[in-house]
Amino acid sequence: MENKSLVSIDQYGRDDVIRILDNAARFENNPNRCLLEGKIAATLFFEPSTRTRLSFETAVLRLGGRVIGFQDASTTSSSKGESLKDTIRMVSNYADLIIMRHYLEGAARYASEITNVPVINAGDGANQHPSQTLLDLYSIRKTQNGLLEGKTIAIVGDLKYGRTVHSLISGMSHFNPTFHFVSPDELRMPDEQKQFCDRLGICYTEQDEFTPALINCSDIIYMTRVQRERFTDMEEYERVKNVYILRAEMLENCKPNLHILHPLPRVTEIAYNVDDTPQAYYFEQARNGLFTRQAIICEVLGINHLI
Amino acid sequence: MENKSLVSIDQYGRDDVIRILDNAARFENNPNRCLLEGKIAATLFFEPSTRTRLSFETAVLRLGGRVIGFQDASTTSSSKGESLKDTIRMVSNYADLIIMRHYLEGAARYASEITNVPVINAGDGANQHPSQTLLDLYSIRKTQNGLLEGKTIAIVGDLKYGRTVHSLISGMSHFNPTFHFVSPDELRMPDEQKQFCDRLGICYTEQDEFTPALINCSDIIYMTRVQRERFTDMEEYERVKNVYILRAEMLENCKPNLHILHPLPRVTEIAYNVDDTPQAYYFEQARNGLFTRQAIICEVLGINHLI
Amino acid sequence: MENKSLVSIDQYGRDDVIRILDNAARFENNPNRCLLEGKIAATLFFEPSTRTRLSFETAVLRLGGRVIGFQDASTTSSSKGESLKDTIRMVSNYADLIIMRHYLEGAARYASEITNVPVINAGDGANQHPSQTLLDLYSIRKTQNGLLEGKTIAIVGDLKYGRTVHSLISGMSHFNPTFHFVSPDELRMPDEQKQFCDRLGICYTEQDEFTPALINCSDIIYMTRVQRERFTDMEEYERVKNVYILRAEMLENCKPNLHILHPLPRVTEIAYNVDDTPQAYYFEQARNGLFTRQAIICEVLGINHLI
Numbered sequence: 001m002e003n004k005s006l007v008s009i010d011q012y013g014r015d016d017v018i019r020i021l022d023n024a025a026r027f028e029n030n031p032n033r034c035l036l037e038g039k040i041a042a043t044l045f046f047e048p049s050t051r052t053r054l055s056f057e058t059a060v061l062r063l064g065g066r067v068i069g070f071q072d073a074s075t076t077s078s079s080k081g082e083s084l085k086d087t088i089r090m091v092s093n094y095a096d097l098i099i100m101r102h103y104l105e106g107a108a109r110y111a112s113e114i115t116n117v118p119v120i121n122a123g124d125g126a127n128q129h130p131s132q133t134l135l136d137l138y139s140i141r142k143t144q145n146g147l148l149e150g151k152t153i154a155i156v157g158d159l160k161y162g163r164t165v166h167s168l169i170s171g172m173s174h175f176n177p178t179f180h181f182v183s184p185d186e187l188r189m190p191d192e193q194k195q196f197c198d199r200l201g202i203c204y205t206e207q208d209e210f211t212p213a214l215i216n217c218s219d220i221i222y223m224t225r226v227q228r229e230r231f232t233d234m235e236e237y238e239r240v241k242n243v244y245i246l247r248a249e250m251l252e253n254c255k256p257n258l259h260i261l262h263p264l265p266r267v268t269e270i271a272y273n274v275d276d277t278p279q280a281y282y283f284e285q286a287r288n289g290l291f292t293r294q295a296i297i298c299e300v301l302g303i304n305h306l307i
Numbered sequence: 308m309e310n311k312s313l314v315s316i317d318q319y320g321r322d323d324v325i326r327i328l329d330n331a332a333r334f335e336n337n338p339n340r341c342l343l344e345g346k347i348a349a350t351l352f353f354e355p356s357t358r359t360r361l362s363f364e365t366a367v368l369r370l371g372g373r374v375i376g377f378q379d380a381s382t383t384s385s386s387k388g389e390s391l392k393d394t395i396r397m398v399s400n401y402a403d404l405i406i407m408r409h410y411l412e413g414a415a416r417y418a419s420e421i422t423n424v425p426v427i428n429a430g431d432g433a434n435q436h437p438s439q440t441l442l443d444l445y446s447i448r449k450t451q452n453g454l455l456e457g458k459t460i461a462i463v464g465d466l467k468y469g470r471t472v473h474s475l476i477s478g479m480s481h482f483n484p485t486f487h488f489v490s491p492d493e494l495r496m497p498d499e500q501k502q503f504c505d506r507l508g509i510c511y512t513e514q515d516e517f518t519p520a521l522i523n524c525s526d527i528i529y530m531t532r533v534q535r536e537r538f539t540d541m542e543e544y545e546r547v548k549n550v551y552i553l554r555a556e557m558l559e560n561c562k563p564n565l566h567i568l569h570p571l572p573r574v575t576e577i578a579y580n581v582d583d584t585p586q587a588y589y590f591e592q593a594r595n596g597l598f599t600r601q602a603i604i605c606e607v608l609g610i611n612h613l614i
Numbered sequence: 615m616e617n618k619s620l621v622s623i624d625q626y627g628r629d630d631v632i633r634i635l636d637n638a639a640r641f642e643n644n645p646n647r648c649l650l651e652g653k654i655a656a657t658l659f660f661e662p663s664t665r666t667r668l669s670f671e672t673a674v675l676r677l678g679g680r681v682i683g684f685q686d687a688s689t690t691s692s693s694k695g696e697s698l699k700d701t702i703r704m705v706s707n708y709a710d711l712i713i714m715r716h717y718l719e720g721a722a723r724y725a726s727e728i729t730n731v732p733v734i735n736a737g738d739g740a741n742q743h744p745s746q747t748l749l750d751l752y753s754i755r756k757t758q759n760g761l762l763e764g765k766t767i768a769i770v771g772d773l774k775y776g777r778t779v780h781s782l783i784s785g786m787s788h789f790n791p792t793f794h795f796v797s798p799d800e801l802r803m804p805d806e807q808k809q810f811c812d813r814l815g816i817c818y819t820e821q822d823e824f825t826p827a828l829i830n831c832s833d834i835i836y837m838t839r840v841q842r843e844r845f846t847d848m849e850e851y852e853r854v855k856n857v858y859i860l861r862a863e864m865l866e867n868c869k870p871n872l873h874i875l876h877p878l879p880r881v882t883e884i885a886y887n888v889d890d891t892p893q894a895y896y897f898e899q900a901r902n903g904l905f906t907r908q909a910i911i912c913e914v915l916g917i918n919h920l921i
Contacts, residue, residue, distance in 0.1 A: 032345045038646045058401040061373040066675040068668050082879035093901035094672040265389035287400035339652045365708040368680040572696035594707035
């Protein structure tokens with residue numbers, strides 16, 4: 001079994017992305033398939049994440065596999081001073097696949113280098129969350145009549161620390177997008193991502209106002225949580241928090257194909273009255289995570305010929 | 308699959324109760340049946356309850372299903388400020404059945420209104436715990452030669468806050484019972500339940516002494532835990548705690564069909580020397596929980612024709 | 615199904631040990647076998663231990679069984695004041711096998727006396743950890759060309775509180791070993807174990823220096839963690855901690871068959887440069903735990919005729 005760990009979305013080229021999304025579509029038609037019979041996946045969540053864990057565990061179970069693991073590191077050997085290396089080597093004795101979330105950037109890459117068991121990065125610090133990116137791409141394609149090419153995407157909220165946002169830019173870069181970055185000054189898109197767009201000739205704008213014009217020209221609005229922890233000035237947080245709230249009224253003149261995505265959990269940044277609009281897609285997006293993760297699991301395990 | 312969420316025991320009429328108890332009896336003959344092949348149950352315990360969780364998870368696994376979930380809310384998205392609505396809608400993407408325990412009254416009903424996935428209420432605050440009631444009824448019927456009609460039931464301990472006690476009255480109300488409510492003044496049966504009995508013409512007495520006469524006239528003694536947390540006056544707690552202890556010696560002149568139930572966990576209210584009497588039934592009662600919950604799971608999922 | 619709970623390594627004679635190790639070897643050839651179809655194992659970890667728990671759960675799942683349980687006692691009924699007896703009797707209603715780790719010595723024996731469900735002791739306080747001992751014996755045999763007889767074993771570190779060390783002496787006692795006990799004065803091997811060796815005529819030496827001569831005459835070096843908690847004098851801890859570190863350089867003149875074991879997790883007592891030496895065996899040792907535990911599970915459940 002070839003080790004094809006998924007550490008970063010940057011590993012995947014255009015064809016890889018399309019192949020995985022096509023396989024995800026096959027799983028959407030039928031998520032219950034005995035492709036992992038006799039296999040065990042370890043879900044190692046050094047940092048808790050119920051949503052991502054349940055999504056991956058469901059993916060494994062519906063493929064006929066079994067799950068072992070832990071939900072947070074507080075009760076693990078690492079709390080006895082064990083190194084990540086030893087923990088990974090220990091788990092490699094038991095599992096056929098390692099799915100890990102860690103609070104340190106680079107943890108997943110490091111793990112993939114010390115074990116022959118395929119590793120899927122389920123989030124490492126503020127760095128990468130590739131399965132989220134792939135389910136975002138799957139959701140965008142699905143809401144845009146099967147097309148990823150040439151879409152206008154407004155990304156709103158915390159663009160500085162938003163792991164999913166940075167990976168989304170990388171993942172979409174194969175498909176000639178136009179980005180509108182909407183954030184408070186304190187949380188602007190880092191230079192690294194803007195330079196990446198410049199190098200690839202990807203158009204983008206930056207603004208701190210969440211304007212009707214912007215909403216009305218977008219194919220996708222990707223909302224993110226603005227986290228209190230990020231602010232030193234609480235007044236500033238309260239101001240910002242209220243500026244970047246999407247409400248149903250704001251969608252009156254939107255394009256017919258507009259859909260709203262959010263990695264979830266959302267707190268206040270999407271008003272509940274948006275949930276009932278045809279543009280709201282964030283719960284379906286979460287559902288797509290199941291199929292996309294099934295496709296990713298098969299990819300890293302080298303399981304092909306899905307019909 | 309018709310959504311037949313079980314939120315409250317009051318949903319079930321006499322025939323529903325009997326049908327479920329009959330199915331539970333079928334599962335007692337053979338608990339391992341592949342009725343949930345390819346199905347996933349989510350056990351969402353926003354409030355921990357090992358006993359109830361293990362009982363439900365065993366029920367699912369012995370039916371051939373798989374389990375995802377969490378054991379307490381401290382490491383979940385809800386700790387990030389996610390609403391119950393969003394958590395339930397998220398889980399609805401992954402699971403075919405939701406089994407939830409929540410510290411807020413009404414949480415299970417609310418959940419059942421925002422998802423198409425059947426929800427089983429595994430306890431919501433001080434409100435309802437219907438699967439406990441059904442296993443209590445199953446246990447009463449089994450210990451009374453298959454008869455639920457016309458039984459005399461002494462309910463002892465905390466009758467004010469006891470969730471299981473309130474549901475038991477509702478569940479037994481179809482079967483013409485006589486109740487003896489035994490509690491300290493501070494923990495008397497609330498008017499709501501007494502008025503319910505009055506409306507239905509159900510006989511009951513109230514007393515604060517746990518007398519031999521009472522024990523000797525009962526078919527069932529239902530003991531409950533008197534929780535320290537309920538008392539402001541600790542001296543009063545100590546007095547009460549010692550008044551309502553059932554000891555083997557107290558069973559000398561009981562009716563031959565008397566059996567003792569307890570929702571468990573018990574602390575001091577049943578002396579250990581009772582465990583070895585033929586009247587002790589609380590561990591078998593817990594065991595009946597497995598079969599009853601298997602029957603409930605099939606009921607809410609619309610799985611019929613069990614032989 | 616005969617109850618053959620494994621509480622202490624002392625239950626097993628020479629033939630029992632050899633039978634179990636032979637079965638473990640069969641599982642190493644093929645760990646995926648449907649021998650627990652329809653069976654449920656409860657992993658009750660009143661004290662957390664990720665490594666042992668994941669190893670046992672993998673063993674059960676690869677045998678086709680299912681798992682219920684808890685990872686630490688903080689969220690269990692016992693935190694509501696339930697006795698161990700009631701918890702065990704409750705779980706006995708649901709599971710076909712109980713695997714328990716408890717912080718109190720004797721907890722596993724007590725559990726095995728109050729239930730008909732087989733109990734495997736996965737560690738009780740500082741007392742016993744028999745599955746660790748059997749995987750140690752399996753590892754010793756495997757690294758010594760299939761021979762357990764007449765080996766020279768250096769045991770290094772905390773010999774006073776080291777549960778695995780005490781059980782190892784008992785388990786090896788059938789095979790005419792020679793022991794070298796290496797520890798700081800504060801953590802010397804207790805008289806009980808030394809008297810045990812004396813009674814059986816087992817040769818041993820005691821020293822507080824970890825010398826080249828000792829390393830060069832050993833067939834097995836069994837390293838253990840020296841835990842800070844054990845010391846009142848922190849200076850003494852720092853001194854001791856640094857004295858008992860095994861480094862690759864120290865293995866230059868070792869015997870060709872020397873292998874290094876460690877129950878893991880290791881902290882500083884084995885330098886990382888040892889990991890790449892042919893003598894390092896502690897990760898394979900952990901892997902052997904899977905096969906050995908599968909053999910133990912079949913032993914206690916009375917599942918024989920493995921081919």
